[in-house]
Amino acid sequence: MAKKPLTRKTTTSKSVSKKPTQKATVATKSTAKKSPQKKTTKKPLDNLSILKNSPYLKKSAKSQVTKKDLTLKELFERNLLSHREEKMEIVLSGQYQEALDLIYEADASNLYPILVGPPGIGKTTLCRFYAQSRAEITGNSSFEWITFDESTKPAHLVGSFNPATTIQKGFSFEAFNPGPLIKAMLNGGLFLANEVNRATEYTQNSLLEPLEEKTISIPHIGRIKASRGFFFIGAMNPSELVGTHRLGEALKDRFNVWIELDYPDKKTEMKIIEHNNPYYKVNESTLEKIYLIINRTRTHHQVQTPASLRSGIALARLTGVEQKKSKREPNKILQEIASSVLYGAIQTKPGVKVNDVIKSIISQVVGST
Ligand SMILES: Nc1ncnc2c1ncn2[C@@H]1O[C@H](COP(=O)(O)OP(=O)(O)OP(=O)(O)O)[C@@H](O)[C@H]1O
Numbered sequence: 001m002a003k004k005p006l007t008r009k010t011t012t013s014k015s016v017s018k019k020p021t022q023k024a025t026v027a028t029k030s031t032a033k034k035s036p037q038k039k040t041t042k043k044p045l046d047n048l049s050i051l052k053n054s055p056y057l058k059k060s061a062k063s064q065v066t067k068k069d070l071t072l073k074e075l076f077e078r079n080l081l082s083h084r085e086e087k088m089e090i091v092l093s094g095q096y097q098e099a100l101d102l103i104y105e106a107d108a109s110n111l112y113p114i115l116v117g118p119p120g121i122g123k124t125t126l127c128r129f130y131a132q133s134r135a136e137i138t139g140n141s142s143f144e145w146i147t148f149d150e151s152t153k154p155a156h157l158v159g160s161f162n163p164a165t166t167i168q169k170g171f172s173f174e175a176f177n178p179g180p181l182i183k184a185m186l187n188g189g190l191f192l193a194n195e196v197n198r199a200t201e202y203t204q205n206s207l208l209e210p211l212e213e214k215t216i217s218i219p220h221i222g223r224i225k226a227s228r229g230f231f232f233i234g235a236m237n238p239s240e241l242v243g244t245h246r247l248g249e250a251l252k253d254r255f256n257v258w259i260e261l262d263y264p265d266k267k268t269e270m271k272i273i274e275h276n277n278p279y280y281k282v283n284e285s286t287l288e289k290i291y292l293i294i295n296r297t298r299t300h301h302q303v304q305t306p307a308s309l310r311s312g313i314a315l316a317r318l319t320g321v322e323q324k325k326s327k328r329e330p331n332k333i334l335q336e337i338a339s340s341v342l343y344g345a346i347q348t349k350p351g352v353k354v355n356d357v358i359k360s361i362i363s364q365v366v367g368s369t
């Protein structure tokens, strides 16, 4: 099998980090004879300093607590999402822009869209981004979601009665804890039914009335009508995947806009990986290899469940952080890290050893281990 040449453009990439390890190494080699001072050599960091300086662990100046540690209640209040609204940004090229346009159009036409695609393709991310855009446009930030599974019951959508208050006040609205669907309906907000085909038929059926009539019955209280603006998005993995039920015909019929998402094209996926790896940048050539490794899992004849976008992001972050502490050749680093990331991320066909597949993919892309 043809090996990819190891020669890479090391300095021309757009996404080269400020001081990539390889660049520093090259500079050292060429200046070593002239000057005995190793000024240009960047000392590799050890585990401790990497962890100490990790942007994922370091407290931001804003949230720095100097006086005392916060109590759990204080932490809860500080971390409440409504108080910490950070503007979300995503990569919107290729299929993502098209899908977003369709969601806008469905919302404007009072139709319900559903996103269908394999795990980790960006369905939830796109819906969260849409919720943010919708809130900016309409001024209504109501966004509720639930991720369905076998044990999700209609009460998880509708809500339930607080036993203590119910004893005191009876089945009244005061005793009622509204579920996410009721909240979205009353607020005229957006409801995301994530993994909707993982719900049992019984639970799926509780969505029929809200979708068709925009009404729902709250036991003991009455039937409510959704406020103007109520919008419903479904998201699911294709039905043939393990762990999914079939979407019931009646529910299927109520989703009128089917948006299929697949693994993104090379350029888009590389952008997504970069976007989600803001701190440990890798150069363009490494990024491309990361993409190729991930992409090969999707075309490999012995792979049943390939790697998702999450694996590419993990590979980039780990490779980037490893480059900070090791002077080793980027290909060597990638070889090691790829097997740690892919081991649990892909599922091979029966009788095929996952390590064998990983080895063959890695050797095709970066050379043999
Ligand atoms: N368009 C995008 N821009 C930036 N990052 C993205 C984009 N799409 C996906 N991602 C990233 O890819 C990862 C997986 O995305 P997400 O969780 O939305 O996938 P999903 O399709 O909902 O997966 P699942 O089926 O497992 O629920 C996330 O880390 C997310 O940040």
Ligand SMILES: [Mg+2]
Binding pocket: 123, 124, 125, 194
């Ligand atoms: Mg999801």
